[in-house]
Amino acid sequence: MANLNVNSVTVIYKGNRIGIKDASFKAEEGEIVGFIGADGTGKSSLMHAISGIIKFKGEISFGKYVYHSPKEAEKVKKYIGFMPQGLGLILYDRLTVEEHLDFFANVRNIKMDKNFKTYKQKLLHMAGLSRFTEREAEHLSGGMRQKLSLICTLIHRPRLLLLDEPTTGVDPLSRLELWEILDNIRKEEGTIIIVSTAYMQEASKMDRLLLFDDNRIMASGTSKQLTDSVRNYVYKKTPCKDTDCLELHNVTYSLKPLNSEHKDPTLEDIFFINALKNRKKLTEISVSKRERRLEIPPIVMEAKGLTKKFGDFVADDKIDMELKRNEILGLFGANGAGKTTFIKMLLGLYPIDEGELTLLSQPIRSGRDRRKLKSKIGYVSQHFALYKNMSVRENLIYFASIHQIPASEALRRIERYGKELGFSDYLDAMPKDLPLGINQRFSIAAAIIHEPVVLFLDEPTSGIDVIARHQFWQLLKLLKEQWGISILITTHYMSEAEYCDRVVLLKEGKKIADDTVENFYKKHPEASNFEEIFLEYYREAN
Amino acid sequence: MNIGVIKAYILKEFKELIRTRMIFIVYAIPIIVIVLFGYGIKLDVTHSRVLIIDNDQSKLSRELIEKFKHSKYFNATELNISESKALKLIKQAKKDAVIIIPNSFEKRLIKNQKVNIGVFIDGSFPNRARTIENYIEGVIIDDLQSYAPKTSISTNVININPRSLFNQAMRDEDAIVPGLIGFVLLVAPAVLSALLIVKEKEEGTIFNFYASPISKEDFLIAKLTPPFILHSLNIFILFLIAVYLFNVPFRGSFTLYWFSSELYILISLAIGLLVSVVTRSQIVALVLTVVITVLPGFLYSGMIMPISSMSQESYIEAHMFPVMYYNHIIYDTFLIGEGLNSRKIILYLIILTIYASVLFILGRLFLKKELKK
Ligand SMILES: Nc1ncnc2c1ncn2[C@@H]1O[C@H](COP(=O)(O)OP(=O)(O)OP(=O)(O)O)[C@@H](O)[C@H]1O
Ligand SMILES: [Mg+2]
Numbered sequence: 001m002a003n004l005n006v007n008s009v010t011v012i013y014k015g016n017r018i019g020i021k022d023a024s025f026k027a028e029e030g031e032i033v034g035f036i037g038a039d040g041t042g043k044s045s046l047m048h049a050i051s052g053i054i055k056f057k058g059e060i061s062f063g064k065y066v067y068h069s070p071k072e073a074e075k076v077k078k079y080i081g082f083m084p085q086g087l088g089l090i091l092y093d094r095l096t097v098e099e100h101l102d103f104f105a106n107v108r109n110i111k112m113d114k115n116f117k118t119y120k121q122k123l124l125h126m127a128g129l130s131r132f133t134e135r136e137a138e139h140l141s142g143g144m145r146q147k148l149s150l151i152c153t154l155i156h157r158p159r160l161l162l163l164d165e166p167t168t169g170v171d172p173l174s175r176l177e178l179w180e181i182l183d184n185i186r187k188e189e190g191t192i193i194i195v196s197t198a199y200m201q202e203a204s205k206m207d208r209l210l211l212f213d214d215n216r217i218m219a220s221g222t223s224k225q226l227t228d229s230v231r232n233y234v235y236k237k238t239p240c241k242d243t244d245c246l247e248l249h250n251v252t253y254s255l256k257p258l259n260s261e262h263k264d265p266t267l268e269d270i271f272f273i274n275a276l277k278n279r280k281k282l283t284e285i286s287v288s289k290r291e292r293r294l295e296i297p298p299i300v301m302e303a304k305g306l307t308k309k310f311g312d313f314v315a316d317d318k319i320d321m322e323l324k325r326n327e328i329l330g331l332f333g334a335n336g337a338g339k340t341t342f343i344k345m346l347l348g349l350y351p352i353d354e355g356e357l358t359l360l361s362q363p364i365r366s367g368r369d370r371r372k373l374k375s376k377i378g379y380v381s382q383h384f385a386l387y388k389n390m391s392v393r394e395n396l397i398y399f400a401s402i403h404q405i406p407a408s409e410a411l412r413r414i415e416r417y418g419k420e421l422g423f424s425d426y427l428d429a430m431p432k433d434l435p436l437g438i439n440q441r442f443s444i445a446a447a448i449i450h451e452p453v454v455l456f457l458d459e460p461t462s463g464i465d466v467i468a469r470h471q472f473w474q475l476l477k478l479l480k481e482q483w484g485i486s487i488l489i490t491t492h493y494m495s496e497a498e499y500c501d502r503v504v505l506l507k508e509g510k511k512i513a514d515d516t517v518e519n520f521y522k523k524h525p526e527a528s529n530f531e532e533i534f535l536e537y538y539r540e541a542n
Numbered sequence: 543m544n545i546g547v548i549k550a551y552i553l554k555e556f557k558e559l560i561r562t563r564m565i566f567i568v569y570a571i572p573i574i575v576i577v578l579f580g581y582g583i584k585l586d587v588t589h590s591r592v593l594i595i596d597n598d599q600s601k602l603s604r605e606l607i608e609k610f611k612h613s614k615y616f617n618a619t620e621l622n623i624s625e626s627k628a629l630k631l632i633k634q635a636k637k638d639a640v641i642i643i644p645n646s647f648e649k650r651l652i653k654n655q656k657v658n659i660g661v662f663i664d665g666s667f668p669n670r671a672r673t674i675e676n677y678i679e680g681v682i683i684d685d686l687q688s689y690a691p692k693t694s695i696s697t698n699v700i701n702i703n704p705r706s707l708f709n710q711a712m713r714d715e716d717a718i719v720p721g722l723i724g725f726v727l728l729v730a731p732a733v734l735s736a737l738l739i740v741k742e743k744e745e746g747t748i749f750n751f752y753a754s755p756i757s758k759e760d761f762l763i764a765k766l767t768p769p770f771i772l773h774s775l776n777i778f779i780l781f782l783i784a785v786y787l788f789n790v791p792f793r794g795s796f797t798l799y800w801f802s803s804e805l806y807i808l809i810s811l812a813i814g815l816l817v818s819v820v821t822r823s824q825i826v827a828l829v830l831t832v833v834i835t836v837l838p839g840f841l842y843s844g845m846i847m848p849i850s851s852m853s854q855e856s857y858i859e860a861h862m863f864p865v866m867y868y869n870h871i872i873y874d875t876f877l878i879g880e881g882l883n884s885r886k887i888i889l890y891l892i893i894l895t896i897y898a899s900v901l902f903i904l905g906r907l908f909l910k911k912e913l914k915k
Contacts, residue, residue, distance in 0.1 A: 013915045053752040054913045070752075070912035078755040089746035094561040095554065106550030107754055136561075 002063030002079070002159055003028050004050070004192050009058035011045040018215045019045030022058075025210060025220065027194070030186045034203050035196035037212025038271060038465040039435040043196040044085055045215075047162045050194070051082040062160055078108070081158030085165045085196075085463070087383060088145025090152065093138035097129050100137065100152050108156035123151035126177050128335065139310065142382045142459065143169045143335025143492070150178065154185070161185070161193045167202060168463040169382075171334040171492050172531050173538050179205050198465055199493070200267035201531075209267075213274055227265045230273045232257070234265040246276050248470065271466040283422030285471055287478040290451050291413075296325050297361045300454045300486040301346065305355035308341050315341040317509040318355065323454065323486050328476060330497055331490045333506035334538060339490045340382055342506070343456050346488075347379055360453060375403055378447035380440075382458040392434070392442050393427045396449060403450035410449070417445040421475060437468025444475065448485075455479070457489040461496065473499045494531035503530075505537055512537060543763070547756050551764030555738070559768060568734060568772045569779065572726040576780060580719050580788055587673045590638040592618045593628055600648035602689075609685045610641075615677045625660075632664045639663045639674050651686075658701045666717070678702070715788040720876045723780045724806070724869040725839040730776070731807050732835045733828065734769040735814030740827040743818075751911065758909050762902075766811050773810075777803040784876070794875030798882065802875075805894050806868045810835070812901030819908045838863040864897050 004027040011019035020042035027033050035043040049056035052073020060067055067073040084090065091100060101120055102112075110116055124130045127147035137145060146169050153163070161182075167175050179202065185191045195206065203209055204223040211219040211226060219226060235252045244255040251263055253273050275282060301323040308316040316338040323329050331339050344350040346357065348370045357364045359373055387395055393414060400410030418424035421441045431439055440460055447455060461469045473496065479485045489500070497503050497517055505513040513520070520533050527533045559565050592610060596603050610618035621628070631637040642660035644650075650657045661678055665671045679702055742748040751761055777800060784790045792799075814831055821827040842860040860866045867890040874880050874887060882888060 048913060051753050053749070053911070055915065074755065074911075077753065080753065082749070082753040084746065084749045086746055090749050092554065092558060092747055093745075094558050099554075099557065103550055103554050104750075107547050107750070107756060109544065109546055 002190075002192075004160060004194075005059075005061045006046075006050060007059040007061075009046060009049050009056050009060060011042075011049050011054060011056045018042075019054075020049070020212075021216050023217050024058075025217065027192045027208075029190035029192060031208065032182065032186060032193045032195065032206045034206035034209045035194065035212060036200070036203055036209055036267065037218075038467060039437050041212040042215040043212050044164050047082070047164050047194065047196065050160075051080055051162050052077060053082070076160070079159040080162065081153040081156065081160070082162045083149055083153040083164060083166055085168070087142050087169055087462075088137065088140070088149050090149050091137040091145055094136055096134050096136050097124070097140070097148055098133040100148060101155055104152040104155045110156055119157075120155070123154060123181075126174075126181050127151050128174060132336075141336045141340060142462075143171055143174070146170050147174060147178075147335065154181070157185070157189060157191075159189070159191055161191050163193070163195045165196050165198060165463055167197055167199055169335075169459060169492060171337075172494055172534055173334055175199070175202065176535075198463060200466065203267050211270065211274075214278070218274070223267060226270060227267060230270050231262065231265050233273050233276075234263050234269050235260045236263045244276070246272055246282070248272070268466045272470075275467060282467065283471065285422060285474050285478065286420045287475065287482045288416070288420065290483050292451060294451075294453060296453050296484055296486075298325050299323070299358075300325055300327075300360060301488070302358040303342075303346070303355065304357075306342065306345055306352060306357060307354035308338070308345055308350055309353050314509050316345065316506075319506070319509075319511050321504060321511070321514070323488055325486055326480060326484045327501045328480060328487045328489065328499065330500035330503040331488060331506065332494075332497065332503055332534060333490075334508075336508075337506040338509040339506060340458055343379075343458055343488065343490070346456060347377070375450055376453040378450070378452035378455040380443045380447045380455075380457050380460050382462075388430070388432055391428050391430055392423065395431065396442070396446055399446040400449050405450060413449055414445075417442075417449070421445055422471070435465075435468070437464045437471070440464055440468070440472065441475065444472075448479065451483070452485070454486045454488070457487060459490050459492065461491055461493060469493070469496075494529065494534050497530040497534075505534070507538065544756070544760055548760050548764045548767075551756075551761070552767050555765065555768040559772070564734070565772065568730065568769075569776065572730050572776050572780060573783065575726050576719065576722045576783055577787070579722050580715060580783075587670055587677065588615050589617045590615065590670075590674050590677075591636070592616045592639045592641060592678070593631060593637045594618055594620045594641045594643065595622065595625070595628060596620055596643045597645040598643050598647035602648040602651060603643045606643065606682065606685050609681050613677075613681060616681075629662060632662060635664070635666075637664070638670075639678065641678060656701055661702055716790050716877060719784045719788045719790050720872045721869055723784065723803075723872060724865055725836075726780065727773070727776065727803060727806055727868075728810050728813075728839040728865055729832070729835045731769055731773040731810040732814035732817070732831050734773070735766055735811045736817040736821075736827040736831040737814075737824055738765055738769065739815070739818035740821055740824050743822055744824055752913065758906060758911055762815070762906060762909065766815065769811055769814075770807060773807050774804060777807070790876055792876055793879030795879075795881045796875075798887075799872060799875040802868060802871045802891060802894065805891070805898060806864065808898045809864050809894065809901060812898060812905055815905040816901060816908065819905060819910070822914075839865050842866050842869075864894060867893050867897075 006023060006025050009023045010021050013019055023046050025033070035046070037043055048054040050060055052067060052070045055069060062076050062079065065076045067076065095103065105112065105116065124133065127150065129144060129148060132140070137148065140148065146166065150163070150166050167178065170178065182193055186193055197203060206223070208220060209223055209226055210217045219229065233253050233255060235254060235258050237247065237250055238252050238258060238260040240247060240252055240254055240258060242254065242256065246253040251269070253269065253276055255276060299322055303319060303321045305318040305320060306316055307314065307318055319342060331342070333339050341350060345352050348367070360376055362369055362373060364370060387398065390398065396414045397410055400413070418427050421444070423438050423442050426434055426438055444460070461472055464472065476487060477499070480487065500517060502514070502516050503520065504511060520530070521527065524533045524536060527536070594607050594610060596607060607618065607620055610616050625642060628640040632640060640662045644658060647657055659682060661675065663671045663674050682702060742751070781799065785792050813835060817827050817831045821830060842863050842865045870890055871887055874884065880887065
């Protein structure tokens with residue numbers, strides 16, 4: 001029996017920064033253990049320690065192997081599969097999908113027999129990559145990269161599998177398939193699986209959850225046990241002005257009993273209640289009016305038959321779309337459906353192969369047409385493009401200078417956004433030292449520093465914790481109300497559809513639905529959430 | 543050693559090198575450098591050691607000597623020895639040039655009669671010799687011109703008689719091209735190997751190494767083999783360019799040239815390896831490698847200045863870098879052909895081997911299979 005035993009493991013970084021403190025837990029063969037918690041609470045540090053790739057204090061044992069350092073962990077590495085956090089971090093851009101699988105198999109000394117080939121096909125199928133085995137990783141979509149990394153990690157059938165946010169940026173259908181695979185592996189092979197995730201719906205699929213906070217393991221138990229532990233604090237929305245209270249869009253949390261009806265708690269609620277208990281005030285996000293008034297046309301973006309081809313492959317196929325003034329439009333679709341490609345065409349990062357595009361009443365035919373509009377458009381890419389070697393402030397100054405905003409004005413705006421969006425304290429920090437949620441807020445600041453009229457956001461909430469996501473959407477709502485801004489946003493969190501005025505569904509490069517969220521629910525009365533609606537569209541045609 | 547794993551890694555490296563077009567750089571840069579520099583290297587010479595024999599001991603001659611003493615281009619000394627003794631000093635590489643002022647220098651000048659100044663220059667490095675010659679001429683003419691307005695001396699009465707010693711038939715190419723090979727084979731492989739590991743750190747793929755059971759040794763072998771193989775081909779390419787494009791004679795043993803070049807490439811790769819284990823970004827690795835290879839590669843190759851004519855400090859420094867040893871060997875294989883009959887060459891081969899081993903051991907020691915905190 002190869003059980004995992006983690007005994008008071010501590011990871012401390014340079015400058016006495018604590019990664020994880022005194023973490024202990026056990027896992028049995030075939031068990032799936034989930035790590036949940038806000039960004040920066042030590043989930044990755046603990047995973048690194050268990051995978052034997054960082055120095056730690058304490059003791060870890062797996063089966064008969066005991067280790068206290070990366071060096072001692074060498075002997076268990078052949079049983080371990082570890083996938084680090086980040087979109088396809090472990091992929092070699094210039095190798096194809098197939099070459100990746102063969103490389104990872106060879107590095108692990110896997111015999112390339114019939115068994116291997118069958119398993120490989122199965123994994124490829126699960127990842128939806130069977131048709132793309134010849135494609136280089138560089139040309140895969142974000143989610144496709146993530147899925148390829150995942151199957152590369154699975155290829156040697158590890159006995160101890162550590163997955164650091166493997167489903168970030170992965171679409172709902174693939175997530176379901178992924179969980180099926182994980183479930184099979186652990187049943188058939190007794191693999192211990194440790195997964196961190198930001199999708200709380202997934203957490204309910206795990207045998208046991210460890211809740212991380214303040215760089216410790218704060219609680220552990222099944223999803224039900226954990227939610228039950230906060231049951232008493234969760235109420236249906238009621239006004240409450242106390243400091244022990246927190247009021248969100250459809251729920252109220254209170255540490256003191258309220259004279260009001262309880263609501264069924266979810267795992268997400270745990271995060272807010274934790275914050276409340278620790279007296280961590282959620283940063284109040286605010287947005288003041290534009291500094292310059294603007295005339296905005298009623299239709300901000302109009303695409304007619306936009307098409308993008310890569311060789312024979314049609315990534316976007318004759319897509320029509322409209323983005324209205326003061327509207328949040330959600331662009332949903334499976335991995336590789338063509339969302340990023342579409343946004344890149346709007347921005348001119350990819351040439352448009354066919355179709356017509358009008359931005360702010362200006363038909364776009366040439367680079368010159370675009371340059372005129374540059375100051376009216378903001379964009380945040382799927383991988384936030386911040387400069388690693390510059391502080392937050394320097395980054396923002398740089399972005400301001402691109403838009404020729406005078407220095408004094410830029411500095412003033414940076415101060416203001418810092419306050420309003422709650423990253424004042426981090427202005428002089430380097431992006432890599434910041435929690436993802438803060439980074440993402442300041443990426444938005446970079447995208448709106450020139451007060452654009454329209455904002456294109458590509459998966460801005462992927463990999464960000466529950467609270468940061470909540471605040472992020474608050475910010476978008478405020479931008480819309482205060483600035484009359486229009487937003488085109490992609491996301492794989494189906495629950496975020498509720499924040500959108502309208503949703504467009506893409507599938508294999510084609511638009512398959514375009515409606516208000518209300519109407520979606522009307523058309524699918526049996527659905528209890530947007531994920532079910534989404535899955536229905538995707539399963540229908542199959 | 544796990545051959546299967548190493549093979550997989552090597553295959554991957556080759557694919558990446560080819561698909562990222564890096565392979566062109568592997569061959570284009572050395573060829574460009576050797577062709578460009580081979581055709582025209584010209585550098586300032588400073589502090590060349592000049593011996594002046596003053597047979598006149600007049601006011602004018604002493605003033606001329608002062609001019610030499612005050613020029614930054616020369617380390618001039620005045621000695622009253624015989625011409626043959628002076629020439630011996632050049633032969634022993636203790637002096638770069640000898641200037642002989644004839645006994646009736648002042649008298650003849652004032653009378654506007656022709657004066658012959660004898661100049662002997664060490665010709666082992668033709669470019670350098672020519673530069674020194676030009677400078678000497680410059681100082682003398684400049685000196686005379688300062689008199690010209692006051693006196694009736696015209697500058698064309700001076701006749702400078704320069705003679706290059708020992709190497710009268712030697713061509714620039716012969717002196718420079720082998721040195722360039724030593725330069726190129728130090729810089730290019732180092733840059734490539736430095737980038738190959740740091741790139742994985744920067745992009746995150748290094749996790750695959752950290753988290754897998756592959757041993758550090760296997761990883762290093764796998765990482766360094768492709769640059770080693772690719773650059774080994776450069777040994778032949780550069781040889782062909784030297785011999786057929788620049789017509790440099792090849793008098794020694796090709797095997798010795800080949801073997802010592804492979805050894806030298808290993809050293810270069812190991813330097814790159816050391817850089818890439820201590821740095822975290824490609825740009826830093828690149829700059830660092832260039833700094834620690836280009837400068838010594840150039841200065842101590844013996845291309846610009848013979849090692850023997852260096853000041854004490856640079857003489858010691860030259861012996862600290864591998865370039866000098868290798869260059870001694872290839873100059874021999876190209877121009878002289880003493881080969882293994884020379885004790886010095888055997889000694890130098892041993893030194894290069896030690897060099898390579900030490901660097902690899904250091905690289906292996908510093909290579910961490912874990913995240914830096
Ligand atoms: N440069 C390229 N060359 C070839 N194919 C490409 C290229 N860029 C994108 N593709 C392909 O186009 C399709 C659409 O990719 P896109 O990035 O738009 O997907 P997406 O909808 O954003 O997916 P995700 O949700 O995973 O981010 C994918 O199949 C992708 O592999
Ligand atoms: Mg995308």
